[in-house]
Amino acid sequence: MTTETRPDTPFHTVSHAIFRVARLHKLIAANLLRRTGLYPNQELVMMQLWNKGPQRQADLVKALGSDAASMTRTIQRLERAGFVRRSPSPGDRRATIVDSTTAGRALRAAVEDVWRQLEAMTIGELGDTEVAATLACLRALEDNLTHASAGFTQQVPVDL
Secondary structure: OOHHHOOOOHHHOHHHHHHHHHHHHHHHHHHHHHHHOOOOOHHHHHHHHHHHOOEEHHHHHHHHOOOHHHHHHHHHHHHHOOOEEEEEOOOOOOOEEEEEOHHHHOOHHHHHHHHHHHHHHHHOOOOHHHHHHHHHHHHHHHHHHHHHHOOOOOOOOOOO
16 A cells, blocks of 8 residues: 555554454444353353363463453453352462353353354355455454564453
8 A cells, every 4th residue: 555545544544444343343242142141252261161171260361362350350250140160279279270160051052153143244245255365364464463562561451
C-alpha cells in the first residue's frame, strides 16, 4: 500500500477493523453463551479442562495466554457457579489443581453448539478459499503482533 492509498483516519485502519470485529464477536458470543450460564472466555477455561483434564491453575494461565489475577477471578466465578473445583496439588502444596465438576462437564454439548453457531455466523457466506485466506491473514497478523510484543516488559492482562 502506498502512502497515497493509506487510510487517513484511524477508523479506516486494520487495527480499528480488528477492534470492531473482536467487539462484535465477543458481543455475539456473550449472547449465545448466556443460556449456558457462562460469560465470554469462561468457556475457554472449560474447554481446556474438558480436553486436557485437571490442570494446575498456572498451566491454564499459560495455555490461554492469560495472567494469574484474571485466571484467579475466572476460576473463582466458575467455582461459585459450581462448574469447577479447586484443590491443592498433591505434589506441590503451592500449586492449585482445577478440575471440571459434573455440572461443568454437563455444559460441554451446549458450549460446543454455541461455538458452532458463532463460527457459522462469523463465516457467513464465505467460501472455503476465503476462509483459508482469512485464517492465513489472521495467523500472519498474530505473528506480527507476537513479535512486536516481545519487547514489552508488561503484558496486557486478558480478563477471562
